[in-house]
Amino acid sequence: MSDDLQPIPDAEPIRDPGLPEHLYRPQDVDEAEATRTARQISAMFIVAGLLFLGFCVAYFAIDIDATFLGWSAQNFAFGVTLGGGMLLIGVGIIQWAKKLMGDHEMIEMRHPAASSEQDRVAVMKDLNAGIEESGFGRRPMIRNSLLGAMGLLGLPAIVLLRDLGPLPHGQSHTVWKKGMRLVNDVTGTPLKPADIQVGQLINGEPAVVYETNADGDPVLHGSELLAVKAKAAIIVVRMRPEDVTPDKGKENWGVDGILCYSKICTHVGCPISLWEQQTHHLLCPCHQSTYDLGDNGKVIFGPAHRPLPQLPLGLDDEGYLIAMSDFPEIVGPSYPELARDQKKLDDKA
Incomplete structure (x- = not known):
């Protein structure tokens, strides 16, 4: 093997191609903008929770044989409330990740599949850092509204169990x-x-x-x-x-x-x-x-x-x-x- 092909210890596997200058988001430089975005996301989660409650109301309030524009009125209400609520949760989480969570580039070199104890400690440190950067602990308004919406998401599932039929007795x-x-x-x-x-x-x-x-x-x-x-x-x-x-x-x-x-x-x-x-x-x-x-x-x-x-x-x-x-x-x-x-x-x- 020629000297040109010998591996160079601690060398990067490829040459750094260079990265464009990092562009900061408006929320990174303007706390008022960040607060406004947090309120918008929280509003999505709150509306999602209200839609899940609307699902339960529709189950009991709309007659199963009622129609709306030729469709089952109850099924239409179920689709609007449950689908709309889940859509708002999804959009809210995406906006949270894109606009408020940590935003910086990372480079990670390949390493052996088996992790050392030091690597495990480093991974847990990175996970904790990611949680910290997400703002989950620092932004209680988003956190609490998301947890509330996810909690209310369980109500439609409980209500739908009633559709399995009459109780055995x-x-x-x-x-x-x-x-x-x-x-x-x-x-x-x-x-x-x-x-x-x-x-x-x-x-x-x-x-x-x-x-x-x-x-x-x-x-x-x-x-x-x-x-x-x-x-x-x-x-x-x-x-x-x-x-x-x-x-x-x-x-x-x-x-x-x-x-x-x-x-x-x-x-x-x-x-x-x-x-x-x-x-x-x-x-x-x-x-x-x-x-x-x-x-x-x-x-x-x-x-x-x-x-x-x-x-x-x-x-x-x-x-x-x-x-x-x-x-x-x-x-x-x-x-x-x-x-x-x-x-x-x-x-x-």
Whole structure:
């Protein structure tokens, strides 16, 4: 190796190309300008916090079925308030970094990947210096307004948890009642025993979802209709009567081997209809909980802890299948609250 190619100890890897003269920002030389900028940034954070509060107000004050310019009024308000608030926080942080945080060039040479103890101490020193230069401690107005806005950002998340559905202890009743017909959930056609073959499974729902008033308008619509259909969804199966082993008190809950169960898995509420007609087993596609519909919907495999709720059936004067009551058991996932409420129902019975 020639002398020209020998490394030079402590030499810079490349020649300093030269940097233009540093230009100071107005906020660096004028404290009044810096104060004015700090107030503008704080105002952004404060408005962001107010928008997050507006999100919560819109959730409770605007009807879920209301419209605005053809859109959902509630969703429009959610987008404006939550999106606007997050935008203001982002813009405020960028302005803070560009106009008020430390502004000077730094050069750092490459070094081995493994850091020495001295390097770690130096890094912590630099981090603390960066925190000091950011003005986070010296500018309480910006700091406090940002922390307040970020704290209020959590409120929309808490409010939206309410949209996961009713609390578990509020699901002990559905719209099913004595005399209500079972209908096919695709065609809306009422079901007769002659329409169901042995081994067949039909997804169904209560006839009330198709009822109309005197003007021909649906009785149920919008979110109310969706909630009713979700909670009252059923499966209707038919097997040979000799394959059914009802528990005591459930001897008359079927009609010629036709049984009706909730479509909602008692584990975490997944809709189920995977039917093994030879074994009379119903399998949940989410976590493989398996129910024996010939044996009162009992769990034979998987994480579910409660049998599938069964709906007692009968026939009306025209020979259509009807419910004889609501589900005696609680419909829904097996949360602790459900176990508590189920015990209350059992005690009353």
